[in-house]
Amino acid sequence: MPLPSVAEMIKAMLDSNPAFEGVFFTAVRTTRIFCRPTCPARKPLPENVQFYATAEEALTAGFRPCKRCQPLSVKGEAPEVVQQALKLLDHHPRVRWTDENLQEKGLDPLTLRRWFKQHHGMTFHTYARARRLGLALGQIQQGEKLDAAAFDHGYESESGFRAALEHTTGRPSAHARTLNVLHYTQILTPLGPMVAMAEDAGLVLLEFTDRPALPDEVQELREKHAYTPLPGDHKHLQHVREELSLYFSGKLQQFTVPLCMPSTPFQQKVWEALQQIPYGTTTTYGKLAESLGQGGASRAVGRANGQNRIAIVVPCHRVMGADGTLTGYGGGQARKQKLLELEKQQVAALLLPT
Structure with a gap:
């Protein structure tokens, strides 16, 4: 998979930016050790570092996994x-x-x-x-x-x-x-931990734990939709945990976990349209607006897209800028790129002759 720019990876490494978890691994030539971008150890000099897209690539190149950040886990x-x-x-x-x-x-x-x-x-x-x-x-x-x-x-x-x-x-x-209890748990993924919330009607929230808007989303669910979040498991949480594992291993393209998405009618239309974007493809905010009969409302569509609380399952990562750029993504653009590359690779693999 393509890596972010070297300058971007160096900054993420120096900042210990969790949004780059699983996006790249940092290998230090002087110690022959490779780490996560969030490793708590002393940061190496940028000129002594090279980057790999996967831990397997770093191992193949002869680097040893760091004992502090344990990049193989x-x-x-x-x-x-x-x-x-x-x-x-x-x-x-x-x-x-x-x-x-x-x-x-x-x-x-x-x-x-x-x-x-x-x-x-x-x-x-x-x-x-x-x-x-x-x-x-x-x-x-x-x-x-x-x-x-x-x-x-x-x-x-x-x-x-x-x-x-x-x-x-x-x-x-x-x-x-x-009381409308909202059960929540953490789900570990190759791109970092996510928090999942569900009620009997379906999955209500699925976000990376470092998403800046997450506290506001939970507060809105409390105040506007009268939910009471409490830790615990639920059949829908088990369901999405299993499907995420299959998705990241390239074995699932269509999620079946039931969804519950309290929203305005316009948000609901946008989120339903997001679910119609085929796996392995992308669209633009303008085209998404046109599909809803709202050709001049690309900004409003973009805003509703950013307000989606169910990442990956409701694939807002498949929407690009008009010029093909990644544009914003609540989980970070590096994660967005990684998700798109995962899907494109799986589609390409299916098209290969047997």
Whole structure:
């Protein structure tokens, strides 16, 4: 795949820019070591660096993987201690975990606290409590009484559950049956971690975690669409995780995960049109506007395109400027280029004679 310009890659390396994760790898001639662009180690002199599109290319050229940033692993991959803790939550979702419980399982509470703060913005215990709260809410919305759901999920009193519910959701506990819970999780991809959010109607959000507009998108879902985001798994999250894995391995061209996209009627039209752009092809904002019968509204179409909350699945990366340039992309233009190249390569491979 074509690499960004050398100047662009040097700047991304010096800035540790996460938007270039998976786009290129930095190899240092003096040490014979290659790294991610976000490696926390001391930055090498630009004149000592060469760049590769894949880790395999760097290995073939005789470079060794860095032990600090581990370029052969998926960015954001949880260490073993975190994976064990997550399995505990999956197998025992109603347990109130304490530091003593974790230590008895051979898990270091401090390591978990630091990792969850860095990757989820909350401690492990807060994350576990939020998951329990989400499960209890689901039970209530299925018809269970509030006090029974509270005790079933580790709360010692109904008042404690009500207080936790109101603190987390910002809504009175009397609204528990009508809260629109938005389950969310992180999904690791070759281009960096993504956050996915879903409700029973479908996938609501899928964005790279470093997208600048992500906090505003989540706030809009809270305030304008009355969602209550809580960590946890969901069948639609499992579905999109599986399909993303197939997509990045070149084995899937059409996503089938159900979508739920609260929006204005105009945004809905644009997002539906985006889903009609064939895999491996591109269009322009002007042509997209014309397909909607809005020939003079390319700017409005571009704005709606940028407001799409479901990256990759709703392929806003397939829209280019009128002159064929990449133009803007919420996940970063380097990622946009990588996605387009992935799709073009797969289409080209299918056309090769057998």
